[in-house]
Amino acid sequence: MLRAVDAGRAELSCSQEPxxxxxxxxxxxxxxxxxxxxxxxxxxxxxxxxxxxxxxxLTPAGLAAITPAPAAA
Incomplete structure (x- = not known):
């Protein structure tokens, strides 16, 4: 779901429960x-x-959730 939002493929309805x-x-x-x-x-x-x-x-938290962590050195 987050990747679809990031790709610009998603919409939300404006409501209490979007x-x-x-x-x-x-x-x-x-x-x-x-x-x-x-x-x-x-x-x-x-x-x-x-x-x-x-x-x-995506919010910054949403983007962080799908961003791979840097490889350990």
């Missing part, structure tokens, strides 16, 4: 999508009206 859409299709695991939003890993790219879909974006 639903995630990937490639225009509702994500099959909305429970996890809600956790990602509430835990601050993804967020709407900008504010919209209730129910509107807006592009999803």
């Amino acid at each position: 639903d995630l859409f990937i490639d225009g299709v509702p994500c099959c695991d909305q429970f996890t999508a809600h956790i990602l939003a509430h835990d601050g890993l993804i967020e709407p790219a900008y504010s919209g009206v209730l129910g509107q879909r807006v592009p999803a974006t």
